[in-house]
Amino acid sequence: MILVTGGAGYIGSHAVKELVKSGHRVVVLDNLSTGHRAAVDKKAIFCPGDLHDLKFIHDIFGEYPIELVMHFAAHSIVPQSMQEPLLSYRNLNCTINLLEAMLKAGVRKLVFSSTAAVYGEPLETPIPENHPLKPTNPYGQSKAWIEAILEQLHRANGLDYISLRYFNAAGADPEGELGEEHHPETHLIPIILKAALQGEEVSVFGSDYPTKDGTPVRDYIHVSDLISAHLLAMEALLQGRKQREIYNLGHQRGYSVLEVIDAARQVTGLDIPYRMADRRPGDPSTLVASSAKIKAELGWEPRYSDLQTIIATAWEWVRQHPRGYA
Ligand SMILES: NC(=O)c1ccc[n+]([C@@H]2O[C@H](COP(=O)([O-])OP(=O)(O)OC[C@H]3O[C@@H](n4cnc5c(N)ncnc54)[C@H](O)[C@@H]3O)[C@@H](O)[C@H]2O)c1
Known part of the structure; x- marks a missing residue:
């Protein structure tokens, strides 16, 4: 057990x-x-x-x-x-x-x-x-x-x-039964998708990081x-x-916040407005994994982790469960 x-x-x-x-x-x-x-x-x-x-x-x-x-x-x-x-x-x-x-x-x-x-x-x-x-x-x-x-x-x-x-x-369960619901939500993709659903603006915390477009880069x-x-x-x-x-x-690929918003626009077909806000204390600028070790030792291979699939499964969950598990 x-x-x-x-x-x-x-x-x-x-x-x-x-x-x-x-x-x-x-x-x-x-x-x-x-x-x-x-x-x-x-x-x-x-x-x-x-x-x-x-x-x-x-x-x-x-x-x-x-x-x-x-x-x-x-x-x-x-x-x-x-x-x-x-x-x-x-x-x-x-x-x-x-x-x-x-x-x-x-x-x-x-x-x-x-x-x-x-x-x-x-x-x-x-x-x-x-x-x-x-x-x-x-x-x-x-x-x-x-x-x-x-x-x-x-x-x-x-x-x-x-x-x-x-x-x-x-992302969310590809069968659509489970998804991400936190109160408050602090994770970028559900924040973007809920904002898209409700026609709200997304706050982007920090635009002066040493990254390609100044916004933090993460590995989803x-x-x-x-x-x-x-x-x-x-x-x-x-x-x-x-x-x-x-x-x-991790998936060994980093996306900036603005790139994630752009990908979410493509998946949802919605215009997702955003505004720049101050950095959040404690946030590093870039976090991208090397996952070579687990692939070599345990034969792990990610199947769903391209950004489009991540956002598409999360979007399906948000659309089907606008009030989460309630
Ligand atoms: N979500 C991420 O991106 C991420 C990234 C890195 C690590 N993690 C780690 O993965 C784990 C799960 O994350 P998640 O996003 O599913 O979080 P979550 O908040 O959705 O799940 C945590 C669960 O633990 C329960 N819980 C919390 N404190 C408890 C306690 N004292 N006694 C009994 N139950 C308790 C909560 O009710 C909740 O069901 C956490 O340890 C988190 O630190 C998450």
């Missing part, structure tokens, strides 16, 4: 759907702080509760024969964490509770949701996994510290783990491709082929 923390959230719900489809029994732990009950696959067992509650987590491991944990649950709203860093640092408490309960129950396999934000402003592009970690925001710092804890538990307690550093997750990776990487990581851990790895997950 697989425990998925944060399985009601954007990426976690896509993972649960794929795990169930591939025949796994799945337990979802989620406090619904940013997730949606309706996003959880009906064949999964849903345990509503909070990772701050150690007894609750112990009870789940006591009740279900968990073999491996996929740990998606986190506070990940970067602009909020710039104003209130403890929101991100509480991710440490939650993860330590989870790890404590795992070790006590003898569960020693974990796939962890890390982030490109651990790198900070890159010294080289595309960014390889051995690039120095210099996060520019508390969110990235919290994930870098968790990775350091995982490494120590690997040595001291035999915890086997794969940490997946996602670049910008985007389709959520379904992220999930296929999770399944490969899970199999490698369960079969004992891997004990401790860190992999980037």
Whole structure:
């Protein structure tokens, strides 16, 4: 059985759907702080509760024969964490509770949701996994510290783990059942598409970055491709082929904010107005992944991550669910 923390959230719900489809029994732990009950696959067992509650987590491991944990649950709203860093640092408490309960129950396999934000402003592009970690925001710092804890538990307690550093997750379930819904929404593609739907203006944060058009450049990776990487990581851990790895997950292509708006105009056929606003503190200028390592070692190949497909699937979700999961 697989425990998925944060399985009601954007990426976690896509993972649960794929795990169930591939025949796994799945337990979802989620406090619904940013997730949606309706996003959880009906064949999964849903345990509503909070990772701050150690007894609750112990009870789940006591009740279900968990073999491996996929740990998606986190506070990940970067602009909020710039104003209130403890929101991100509480991710440490939650993860330590989870790890404590795992070790006590003898569960020693974990796939962890890390982030490109651990790198900070890159010294080289595309960014390889051995690039120095210099996060520019508390969110990235919290994930870098968790990775350091995982490494120590690997040595001291035999915890086997794969940490997946996602670049910008985007897009929606190609079957149209799941999509991205956050309140507030801080991710570019859903912001653009909701603005397109509602005829509103998009704010572009920063126009003086050292990039091709002055707006930040990001590497967008389709959520379904992220999930296929999770399944490969899970199999490698369960079969004992891997004990401790860190992999980037990106498409190795960077798009500026203005290029994404332009692509969204092409997909939607709508004129999407925008205005320039100040930079957001903590945002690096360019984040583009080298994903050569996971391709070579686990045979991962993104299938949906060209920008048109990402935007088309996200647009389909937004059009079909203008009120999200409500
Ligand atoms: N979305 C991205 O582009 C991106 C990029 C890099 C890394 N990540 C990481 O991927 C993971 C999932 O991101 P997402 O975009 O799906 O976020 P999300 O907010 O949609 O999902 C997080 C889920 O965790 C749950 N949760 C949060 N705190 C909890 C707690 N204390 N106890 C129990 N449940 C809790 C929420 O209710 C939600 O369902 C996060 O760890 C995030 O840091 C996301």
